Amino acid sequence: xxRVGVVLSGCGVYDGAExxxxxxTLLALDEAGAEIVIMAPSGPQMHVINHLTxxxxxxxxxxxxxxxxxxRGAPLELGEVKAEDLDALVFPGGFGVAKNLCDFxxxxxxxxxxxDVAALVKAMHAAGKPLGFACIAxxxxxxxxxxxxxxxxxxxxxxxxxxxxxAIEAMGAHHVACxxxxxxxxxxNKIVSTPAYMIGQNLVGVRAGLKAMVDAVLAMI
Amino acid sequence: xxRVGVVLSGCGVYDGAExxxxxxTLLALDEAGAEIVIMAPSGPQMHVINHLTxxxxxxxxxxxxxxxxxxRGAPLELGEVKAEDLDALVFPGGFGVAKNLCDFxxxxxxxxxxxDVAALVKAMHAAGKPLGFACIAxxxxxxxxxxxxxxxxxxxxxxxxxxxxxAIEAMGAHHVACxxxxxxxxxxNKIVSTPAYMIGQNLVGVRAGLKAMVDAVLAMI
Numbered sequence: 527x528x529r530v531g532v533v534l535s536g537c538g539v540y541d542g543a544e545x546x547x548x549x550x551t552l553l554a555l556d557e558a559g560a561e562i563v564i565m566a567p568s569g570p571q572m573h574v575i576n577h578l579t580x581x582x583x584x585x586x587x588x589x590x591x592x593x594x595x596x597x598r599g600a601p602l603e604l605g606e607v608k609a610e611d612l613d614a615l616v617f618p619g620g621f622g623v624a625k626n627l628c629d630f631x632x633x634x635x636x637x638x639x640x641x642d643v644a645a646l647v648k649a650m651h652a653a654g655k656p657l658g659f660a661c662i663a664x665x666x667x668x669x670x671x672x673x674x675x676x677x678x679x680x681x682x683x684x685x686x687x688x689x690x691x692x693a694i695e696a697m698g699a700h701h702v703a704c705x706x707x708x709x710x711x712x713x714x715n716k717i718v719s720t721p722a723y724m725i726g727q728n729l730v731g732v733r734a735g736l737k738a739m740v741d742a743v744l745a746m747i
Numbered sequence: 748x749x750r751v752g753v754v755l756s757g758c759g760v761y762d763g764a765e766x767x768x769x770x771x772t773l774l775a776l777d778e779a780g781a782e783i784v785i786m787a788p789s790g791p792q793m794h795v796i797n798h799l800t801x802x803x804x805x806x807x808x809x810x811x812x813x814x815x816x817x818x819r820g821a822p823l824e825l826g827e828v829k830a831e832d833l834d835a836l837v838f839p840g841g842f843g844v845a846k847n848l849c850d851f852x853x854x855x856x857x858x859x860x861x862x863d864v865a866a867l868v869k870a871m872h873a874a875g876k877p878l879g880f881a882c883i884a885x886x887x888x889x890x891x892x893x894x895x896x897x898x899x900x901x902x903x904x905x906x907x908x909x910x911x912x913x914a915i916e917a918m919g920a921h922h923v924a925c926x927x928x929x930x931x932x933x934x935x936n937k938i939v940s941t942p943a944y945m946i947g948q949n950l951v952g953v954r955a956g957l958k959a960m961v962d963a964v965l966a967m968i
Contacts, residue, residue, distance in 0.1 A: 577815035
């Protein structure tokens with residue numbers, strides 16, 4: 527049975543892990559019979575957004591505490607997970623990836639990535655283990671790969687004209703346009719990406735893309 | 748196109764709407780081509796639970812504000828939705844149903860139900876429109892039906908020996924045992940229920956039960 531890590535960054539599209547994408551990732555792993563290892567870094571979210579109004583709330587929430595809502599239990603502390611514990615690692619999207627796991631939402635292509643997240647992704651890549659990135663997470667992947675001096679990866683966030691797609695190119699990776707139900711597979715780097723809600727208009731399309739991503743990642747193990 | 752209301756009670760299994768059940772309900776409606784109308788009552792959750800530790804947090808959160816995380820947008824104010832606006836109404840579960848929409852978690856069979864929720868369910872039933880209840884929500888349905896003097900409904904929360912099943916019987920409804928992927932259909936009352944995480948052990952089973960519930964509700968319109 528494949529052991530697959532799922533990295534969450536909170537709970538909610540505007541300040542954490544996108545909920546539909548996270549659940550569809552978990553569902554696809556369960557459908558495939560994989561062992562699911564949910565993890566999140568501890569620490570404060572960049573901010574808390576009132577999802578009804580879009581306004582910033584005067585509150586503090588912890589990434590891992592909120593991620594436990596999606597996990598229905600305690601996610602592992604990401605910094606304590608080693609590449610040798612996993613056969614693959616996947617990242618659902620949501621602004622939590624771009625605000626909490628890295629600061630791409632603020633600094634774009636010159637962003638920095640949470641050191642534990644970057645270290646785990648680099649260790650997985652070095653061990654030849656497959657990685658999956660959905661929604662905005664491919665932008666973080668490009669930042670990690672740039673920092674590690676790894677050759678250009680092929681990634682998608684959906685539409686070439688999106689600012690995130692341009693940022694991926696600016697960080698030295700290749701952006702490839704892709705429909706919501708599709709995936710981009712970088713065989714050389716063992717990376718699969720899917721646009722999810724970067725371009726998704728409904729649950730069915732996002733679900734299809736994430737299932738395709740998970741199945742492609744599992745096929746690379 | 749069928750217009751189907753989905754009632755959320757927050758965001759997270761221990762103090763709000765169960766996230767997986769909510770997303771699987773929305774997915775099944777989207778797969779069936781239904782128009783989804785997400786709603787929640789405004790007002791404070793009974794409490795906020797740290798989902799990592801299980802402890803009560805010294806915080807206040809609003810049901811509708813938190814439900815917006817699952818909705819990816821603004822849920823309608825439940826009290827402003829009328830039965831004539833909908834063709835069917837469904838309730839995912841989670842402790843939010845038993846703590847926020849009613850107080851079944853505290854008072855069991857002598858619980859009281861949020862007046863707006865009770866009024867909408869009664870109006871839907873009176874109009875001959877189908878209702879769906881997942882997880883612990885059938886216990887709230889029994890309380891509403893008892894209060895309205897409606898004849899005994901057939902409902903399931905999974906296992907007959909569960910305290911919630913006994914409470915359903917105590918409120919004058921009939922509890923029927925059911926596996927997680929199954930549904931109990933009360934044709935006379937146009938009610939469909941499924942156990943979901945009352946007995947569910949994985950995402951696949953819960954997804955199957957909620958898809959079956961949604962499809963049966965839609966077939967009754």
